[in-house]
Amino acid sequence: MTQTSDAPTGDVTGGGLVLPRYRRDEPGTHPPLLSPGYGSTALRAPQQQPLLLPQTLTEITGPVLGEGRVTAADADLTQYSGGTAQGQRIVVHGRVLDSDGRPVPNTLVEVWQANAGGRYLHKWDQHDIPLDPHFSGVGRTMTDSLGRYRFVTIKPGAYPWRNHFNAWRPAHIHFSLFGRAFTQRLVTQMYFPDDPLFPYDPIFNSIPDAAARQRLIARFDLENTVEEWALGFEFDIVLRGREATPMEES
Amino acid sequence: MTEEIDILAGDEILAGAVVPQQLGVTPSQTVGPYLAVGLPWPDGPFVVAEGTPGAIWLRGRVTDGNGDSVIDGLVETWQADPDGRFDHPDDPRGAVSGFRGFGRCPTDDAGEYAILTRKPGPVPGPDGAPQAPHVDVSVLARGLLHRVVTRIYFADEAAANAADPVLNDVPEQRRATLIATPDGDGYRFDIRLRGDGETVFFDV
Numbered sequence: 385m386t387q388t389s390d391a392p393t394g395d396v397t398g399g400g401l402v403l404p405r406y407r408r409d410e411p412g413t414h415p416p417l418l419s420p421g422y423g424s425t426a427l428r429a430p431q432q433q434p435l436l437l438p439q440t441l442t443e444i445t446g447p448v449l450g451e452g453r454v455t456a457a458d459a460d461l462t463q464y465s466g467g468t469a470q471g472q473r474i475v476v477h478g479r480v481l482d483s484d485g486r487p488v489p490n491t492l493v494e495v496w497q498a499n500a501g502g503r504y505l506h507k508w509d510q511h512d513i514p515l516d517p518h519f520s521g522v523g524r525t526m527t528d529s530l531g532r533y534r535f536v537t538i539k540p541g542a543y544p545w546r547n548h549f550n551a552w553r554p555a556h557i558h559f560s561l562f563g564r565a566f567t568q569r570l571v572t573q574m575y576f577p578d579d580p581l582f583p584y585d586p587i588f589n590s591i592p593d594a595a596a597r598q599r600l601i602a603r604f605d606l607e608n609t610v611e612e613w614a615l616g617f618e619f620d621i622v623l624r625g626r627e628a629t630p631m632e633e634s
Numbered sequence: 635m636t637e638e639i640d641i642l643a644g645d646e647i648l649a650g651a652v653v654p655q656q657l658g659v660t661p662s663q664t665v666g667p668y669l670a671v672g673l674p675w676p677d678g679p680f681v682v683a684e685g686t687p688g689a690i691w692l693r694g695r696v697t698d699g700n701g702d703s704v705i706d707g708l709v710e711t712w713q714a715d716p717d718g719r720f721d722h723p724d725d726p727r728g729a730v731s732g733f734r735g736f737g738r739c740p741t742d743d744a745g746e747y748a749i750l751t752r753k754p755g756p757v758p759g760p761d762g763a764p765q766a767p768h769v770d771v772s773v774l775a776r777g778l779l780h781r782v783v784t785r786i787y788f789a790d791e792a793a794a795n796a797a798d799p800v801l802n803d804v805p806e807q808r809r810a811t812l813i814a815t816p817d818g819d820g821y822r823f824d825i826r827l828r829g830d831g832e833t834v835f836f837d838v
Binding site for chain 2: 402403413419422425426428434440441442448453482485520558572587595596597600623
């Protein structure tokens, strides 16, 4: 009775193969690569328009990862190198879905983040805040059969980033997702509710559609807040879904 | 009572009586300068293990609009095995097992990446005609608000390349940016994000 059975509903190729086809994203969902408020885009955003790539077998398949790559301990970022991380413990959980509402089961979810003071464990991050010997800031897990994931971590701090005068990133956790196809690959950032830095952050505001922007803000979740232990936050991630009907080859 | 109403509403949706509501897709954000905290794996660059017969290195340098090295980027690859097959349930020819097909390598202080793999075989294209051997590539970096996608083709597949439907849709003067050239124990494929000789990128 699962709704995730995948009767092929895509293109029939001249070679007789039936392939799913993934919907293109609504305009305004993703940031334009050239976003002048975010200085680093100026030398890295391509100048030419991307060419449309047909979705062939290479694009509608993708890496099936995680088997043997992830342990239960990888979902708990608060324990590292024989001790407990400093900061406010939180639970971050949610579901990975496609835009048709179908769960994406058994898919790898990778996260990385700054420590409670807002510093990454990285040689280039010299923010004048102590590193935490018990926090590496990296986590991995697999979604379950219903597309659910759950991390225990600490709330990352905001940090300065020199993009402009007094530039501070809102607190965020980086998320990396594969889905089940190359077309669905997504790297994004999860933010926390009511961050006063939102209006000033060119990365968050690079997303043209204001409603889409709100999808990056986790919801405070009292139900998943653990009594006398950790605040809960819920963050669902939606990847591209499939076209509902077969389409003719033009 | 409200529960009962909810269940009925749910059944209606499951029965497909109403147009399914589309959920808004989660927007992309940059990997930032510190992707090396979370994304590299020790075995990431090794699509196949060292010593695998027929293994080749795919190497290249990622540069920006000034031609300077992108030293905080990540290159990911996805490809078919040497027979043109994928270890994936959506390959309608039936999944073949044992070939990971995925490589991942952060760029180093010179902007260089290197991935050890095997050359892919031809893969059926949109009209059933074979596509030339190719590798799909995602590039992620600080300053890229979403990944950029390109494809690696191989210079020693001239006949297959000439017939490839994707390559043929690329303006001729830009096609060379998609062709990896033989280089020692593999191939070289440089990626220019912006400016002169800008690599062709694709919208998938």
